[in-house]
Amino acid sequence: MSISLSTLRTVNVTRYVTPLREGGSLPALVEADDGFLYVMKFRGAGQGPKALIAELIAGELARTLGFKIPELVFTELDIAFSRAEPDEEIQDLLKASVGLNLALHFLSAAITYDALVTTIEPKLASQVVWFDCLITNVDRTSRNTNMLMWHKELWLIDHGAALYFHHSWDNWEQQATRPFAPIKDHVLLPQASELKAVDEEFKAKLTPERIREIVGFVPDEWLMDASNSMTAEERRQVYIQFLETRLAASEIFVNEAQNARKLLV
Known part of the structure; x- marks a missing residue:
């Protein structure tokens, strides 16, 4: 697919x-x-x-x-x-x-990922942890993994709780460079031993052009908010700048994840 x-x-x-x-x-x-x-x-x-x-x-x-x-x-x-x-x-x-x-x-017959049943290899675990640090995704814990096993492969779902900076537009610049403390509860963190290597690999894939292309998909009507005077295009630019800034500062969240992992293994 x-x-x-x-x-x-x-x-x-x-x-x-x-x-x-x-x-x-x-x-x-x-x-x-x-x-x-x-x-x-x-x-x-x-x-x-x-x-x-x-x-x-x-x-x-x-x-x-x-x-x-x-x-x-x-x-x-x-x-x-x-x-x-x-x-x-x-x-x-x-x-x-x-x-x-x-x-x-809809992935028919897919089952929820269970860490007690399926072990994810370190490279893939590191990739998922890095990605969730980037997008500040709080929903990948053992209580709510938001991952499925389908045809013996791991599928990611349900990212609606990510990018939570957009619930408070005033300090998005500071949030873009902050560590991601909730990563300590990530269900795949114990296996994520290759974060540094993944950091270099993934930063190369997420080019400014690709980020702008993806954010460009968001319909203007979803970006309008009566509680704020920003235009749809201004909001779109904030998403772009947030992601580009967070990528540039990825060492911060990678170090946070590595330090959290040391407490688990």
């Missing part, structure tokens, strides 16, 4: 299959007009479009780095779905999400 950046698709939701209530933002399994099933994330959920922005940017960065990640697609949701939904909570969510949303291709 290798997806080119130039082919991010838009599909129309044709059937709401079932809510996935294990997710805090109430994602759902839906069917689209291309005949495939998707796990849909709603712009009307608790964190609003920011969760979709994080999902999109982090997901395509992961794909660029060579990780297995389900195809991401834009999903158009019609108002008719809310009218036909008997559950009041879901009905409100659908009403608030009419228009453009985001979804991940």
